[in-house]
Amino acid sequence: xxxxxxxxxxxxxxxxxxxxxxxxxxxxxxxxxxxxxxxxxxxxxxxxxxxxxxxxxxxxxxxxxxxxxxxxxxxxxxxxxxxxxxxxxxxxxxxxxxxxxxxxxxxxxxxxxxxxxxxxxxxxxxxxxxxxxxxxxxxxxxxxxxxxxxxxxxxxxxxxxxxxxxxxxxxxxxxxxxxxxxxxxxxxxxxxxxxxxxxxxxxxxxxxxxxxxxxxxxxxxxxxxxxxxxxxxxxxxxxxxxxxxxxxxxxxxxxxxxxxxxxxxxxxxxxxxxxxxxxxxxxxxxxxxxxx
Ligand code: RET
Numbered sequence: 001x002x003x004x005x006x007x008x009x010x011x012x013x014x015x016x017x018x019x020x021x022x023x024x025x026x027x028x029x030x031x032x033x034x035x036x037x038x039x040x041x042x043x044x045x046x047x048x049x050x051x052x053x054x055x056x057x058x059x060x061x062x063x064x065x066x067x068x069x070x071x072x073x074x075x076x077x078x079x080x081x082x083x084x085x086x087x088x089x090x091x092x093x094x095x096x097x098x099x100x101x102x103x104x105x106x107x108x109x110x111x112x113x114x115x116x117x118x119x120x121x122x123x124x125x126x127x128x129x130x131x132x133x134x135x136x137x138x139x140x141x142x143x144x145x146x147x148x149x150x151x152x153x154x155x156x157x158x159x160x161x162x163x164x165x166x167x168x169x170x171x172x173x174x175x176x177x178x179x180x181x182x183x184x185x186x187x188x189x190x191x192x193x194x195x196x197x198x199x200x201x202x203x204x205x206x207x208x209x210x211x212x213x214x215x216x217x218x219x220x221x222x223x224x225x226x227x228x229x230x231x232x233x234x235x236x237x238x239x240x241x242x243x244x245x246x247x248x249x250x251x252x253x254x255x256x257x258x259x260x261x262x263x264x265x266x267x268x269x270x271x272x273x274x275x276x277x278x279x280x281x282x283x284x285x286x287x288x289x290x291x292x
Pocket of ligand 1: 073124127130131159160162163164166179180183184187222223225226229253256257
């Protein structure tokens with residue numbers, strides 16, 4: 001290819017990419033995709049206010065740490081969905097040869113057609129910031145030690161970042177699934193801790209009942225996310241619709257984030273004795289303050 005041809009090809013491929021403003025308007029004008037995002041901004045915001053209200057009476061620092069931790073899940077969610085709604089964390093990606101969406105085009109709700117399929121990659125990025133708070137809360141409820149909590153959280157961040165890599169790789173179909181495989185391997189470490197380590201800790205801490213409920217909810221839903229990626233427009237594309245793929249994640253989010261957080265906060269409020277650490281918990285001084 002001559003230099004002129006290369007530049008022309010580059011300009012053509014760039015010209016065919018939607019701007020952030022077009023993506024913003026596309027989300028706004030596509031009822032299925034738009035609702036999967038905007039409904040969750042509202043839910044995340046409302047749940048944050050509701051959780052602050054529910055947890056207002058928890059004074060024990062350890063109990064409060066658990067409440068703040070799950071509230072952060074909703075807080076990150078507001079930012080995550082705002083990134084998607086604004087078009088900042090969305091791209092139109094041209095899938096590599098071998099992928100079911102290779103050669104696909106996207107009709108923008110604002111008019112015009114672009115090459116590629118829409119990836120809501122901001123989800124995977126922001127899960128790296130939200131899911132550690134879920135695991136922190138679970139680890140604290142189980143009364144686990146710092147080593148296990150740290151291990152669960154770092155592998156969890158690994159799941160999301162390599163999941164992001166799977167979504168964004170357009171060089172080779174195989175490499176997308178290699179990333180997916182790495183991500184699933186990290187996921188198994190987290191599942192192992194949830195199923196085999198923390199239940200024992202929770203038994204010793206006297207929180208086995210609530211932990212068992214939260215564990216089942218978490219493991220089932222987290223497998224749901226994993227399978228959904230494989231079926232959605234970025235994986236095998238059994239579900240080709242971007243809006244439907246997005247609604248799947250949004251529906252999982254409603255239970256895995258807001259439903260989960262509600263159960264946690266309700267438990268902490270009613271069982272401060274079981275999860276509390278006393279007034280001097282986490283103090284950096286020998287003398288404990290009367291109150292914070
Ligand atoms: C991906 C694809 C790559 C393989 C695996 C995945 C797992 C994702 C999970 C997401 C959980 C998200 C939650 C969000 C709530 O804020 C990245 C889909 C294993 C488990 C709970």
